[in-house]
Amino acid sequence: MQPRNRPMIHRRLLGTSTSAPATDRAAQEHGSSSPNAMKIMVSVMVVVIFCTLFYCIYCWRWRKRNAVRRTEAQSLQRMSSSELPLMDLASIHVATSNFSTANKLGEGGFGPVYRGVLAGGAEIAVKRLSERSRQGAAEFRNEVELIAKLQHRNLVRLLGWCAEGDEKLLVYEYLPNRSLDAFLFDSSMSAKLDWNTRHNIILGIARGLLYLHEDSLLKVVHRDLKASNVLLDNKMNPKISDFGLARIFKEECNAVNTGRVVGTYGYMAPEFVMEGVFSVKSDVFGFGVLLLEILSGQRNGIGYLEEHQQSLIQDAWTLWVEDKAGEFMDRAPGLSCSDDEAWRCFQVGLLCVQDDPDDRPTMSSVLHMLVSDNMSLPTPSRPMRNVPMSGPSSARKRSDPSLPLKSINYASITAVQPR
Structure with a gap:
């Protein structure tokens, strides 16, 4: 009986030995697939976490944006009590x-x-x-x-x-003649601005600023006075516009220091560009630049600096020293002016663009100097000599002179290094 059992035992042993490699292969395959499965699970979890985070950020920003809009809407609704009519x-x-x-x-x-x-x-x-x-x-x-x-x-x-x-x-x-810059800086239109018209525009702007600074119920600094923000009615009378950047001053306040420099480079006072300080004298500086532009028919911008190697203000000072105010006047066809009036306006413009705001006259003094024939005017001081082209790149992007009838911000050519 024992011999018969041996083959059976042998077969069992043989079967056991032959099935062992298959089991080992399965175990190896299972072991090698485990890292791959783990990688897939980790990847899926990362994607889910990322999508969840993105969704949460989106919801937070959406809520924040809506909250800002609701706040703005509520603040605008409160304006319905304004003296101005609400139009549909x-x-x-x-x-x-x-x-x-x-x-x-x-x-x-x-x-x-x-x-x-x-x-x-x-x-x-x-x-x-x-x-x-x-x-x-x-x-x-x-x-x-x-x-x-x-x-x-x-x-x-x-x-x-x-x-x-x-x-x-x-x-x-609606003002049919649009803005001053459409006439002043266009060679085909500047001839329509004869001397009497230009002089009346200068006086009108001065009266408007004087009202803002001293004669209105509020003491207001415009902060963005420039040719494109002066509109002309059908009789070419000037009207100052765009009060989005204007600020109300308290009676006892003479200057404000702000960390945000806003306005148009080329018209902005040096103390505002370099130190963020603005006052009514900042508007006086802008008026001085605008006055010189009206006299010369030239824009105080990058184009002028590249062509003449110095700013319009510096050119004005050079001609003042050389006693050649007549050469500063616009060469528009048919434009003739009173030498005394032109020289007076020229000198007032230089007084307004002096570096030190304390040296600049107030708008009441400016208007008095412009209309008084017998008043002795003070001697202006020399404006800044170092004039690097500085200012935000965004201002340069909006400075394309080929765009007609637009409010264009030109890079700074007036605000530079402190002395």
Whole structure:
């Protein structure tokens, strides 16, 4: 019996020995697949975590954006008690033909401006806040609340406002001759600005600033006075516009230090560009630059610096020292002026662009000097000599002179190194 059992035992042993390699292979395959499965699981978890995090950030930003919009909407709703009428969006759409391109007058820092005709036949100019605008609800609200309290023949008149949905609109009186820069810096149009017209524009701007600084119920610093922000009516009378950057001063306050430098380089006072300090004397500086531009027909911008190797202000000073004010005057065809008036305006312009704000006259003194034939004027001091081209790159991007009828910000050519 035992011999018969041996083959069976042998077969069992043989079977056991032959099945062992298969088991080992399965174990090896299982072991090698475990790291791959772990990698896949980790990858899936990373993707899930990343998507969850992204979704949470998106929801947080969406809530924050909506909260800001609700706050802006509530603040704008509180403005309904303003002295200015709140206009409905539908009537403005009809007046401007749904903001058609044919009705577009130009574009500034706030956004595009459209001509419109109300149902009663009155012409209007509508400023539409652009989504790409650096200005926002704060500037919009500032302009509505501020200009509603300001009434002067040399300030543009705001007729109403509208804030519905994402639209923020300012409705102004329509001025057919648009802005001063459209005439002043266009060789084909500058001849329409004879000396009497230019002199009246200078006096009108001075009266408007004097009202803002001293004669209104509020003490207001405009902070962005430039040729494109001076509009002309049908009789070429000037009206200062765009109060989005304006600030109200307390009676006892003479200057404010702000960390945010805003405005247009080329018109900004040195102390504001370098130290962030602005005051009514900052507006006086801007007026001085504008006065020199009106006299010369040249823009105080990068183009002038590249062509003449120095700024318009420096050229003015050089001609003042050489007693050649006549050479500074615009060469527009048919333009003739009174030598005494031209020299007086020239000297006042240089007094306004002096480096030290304490040396600059107030607007009341400026107006008095401009209209007084017998008043002895002080001698201006030399403006800054080192004038590097400095300023935000964004200002240079908006400085394309080929864009017509736009509010263009030019890089700084007036604010440089302190002495």
